[in-house]
Amino acid sequence: MSSLSLDPAALAQSIKEWGRELGFQQVGITDVDLGEHEAHLEAWLAAGYQGEMDYMAAHGSKRSRPDELVPGTLRVISLRMDYLPGDTRMTQQLASP
Incomplete structure (x- = not known):
C-alpha cells in the first residue's frame, strides 16, 4: 500500500x-476559527437583519463555530x-x- x-x-x-x-x-x-466574526453575526441577528430567514438564527453557535456542527472539521x-x-x-x- x-x-x-x-x-x-x-x-x-x-x-x-x-x-x-x-x-x-x-x-x-x-479554518474554523471564526471568533472575530461571531460577535458581528450575533449583533446582526439581534438587529433582526435576517428578516424572515429564521434558519440564520437556528442551531445557536453552530453557524459561527463549524467544528460544533461537524466535529473534527x-x-x-x-x-x-x-x-x-x-x-x-x-x-x-x-x-x-
Missing part, C-alpha cells in the same frame, strides 16, 4: 479551480454564486418601459 501525500496549497488551488469551472464566482477556504469551503447574471439588460429594460 502506498502512502498518499497531499500538498495542501495544491489541493486548495484545485478546489478553487473546480468551483470556478462549476460556475461559482468565488471560492473561499478558511478543520476547514470550511464557501462558494458564492451571483443571483443576477452579468449579461442581463435590466437597466436598459427599466429605462425603456
Whole structure:
C-alpha cells in the first residue's frame, strides 16, 4: 500500500479551480476559527437583519463555530454564486418601459 501525500496549497488551488469551472464566482477556504466574526453575526441577528430567514438564527453557535456542527472539521469551503447574471439588460429594460 502506498502512502498518499497531499500538498495542501495544491489541493486548495484545485478546489478553487473546480468551483470556478462549476460556475461559482468565488471560492473561499478558511479554518474554523471564526471568533472575530461571531460577535458581528450575533449583533446582526439581534438587529433582526435576517428578516424572515429564521434558519440564520437556528442551531445557536453552530453557524459561527463549524467544528460544533461537524466535529473534527478543520476547514470550511464557501462558494458564492451571483443571483443576477452579468449579461442581463435590466437597466436598459427599466429605462425603456
